[in-house]
Amino acid sequence: MPKKIETVVLHDSSTPILGDIQKGGNVVVTTVETLLSQARANALWPLTFGLACCAIEMMSTVAARFDLSRFGSEAFRATPRQADVMIIAGRLSKKMAPVLRQIYDQMPEPKWVISMGACASSGGVYNNYAIVQGADQVVPVDVYVPGCPPNPDALIYAVMKLQEKIKRKKATSFSDLRIIEVAPRTLEDSA
């Protein structure tokens, strides 16, 4: 006869013995989607895409004074395949635009983009034939950081805004899951 589970007790990290079930542990009830969005939002791995002077401010965010690791985003990656947030830091030239798009396409889903500074967001002072007048003409941008240059606090604030956005949005990776209906087995099937 199958066992019936009547009580579920979760143990917090201060309870080392998992085999010995005790009552009185902490219980958290949530959905898988919420859990995934929380995990994603609090462990964003930025893709380094420094294009001009704004990049210096971007680098400062991971230094000791500002310490972006407080928000789980200190692991800047040099390969798109290990990153989920692209920070476009600096003016985007038309020559660089196809490269930026290709690198964006190589990032795995889900992925986000922060446009850092006036130049990346709108061309800034470079209203000329060589500069893209807004990175959102090339990739979808989630958060814009104003300023020339924005200081590291502004970029950290943008990361926090992005975290809020990710937490609000339900994870989509499980949306394609379907319930597979299995026909009940009969005695004739097993015969």
Ligand code: SF4
């Ligand atoms: S916004 Fe200002 S600091 Fe940033 S890339 Fe443009 S000119 Fe440089």
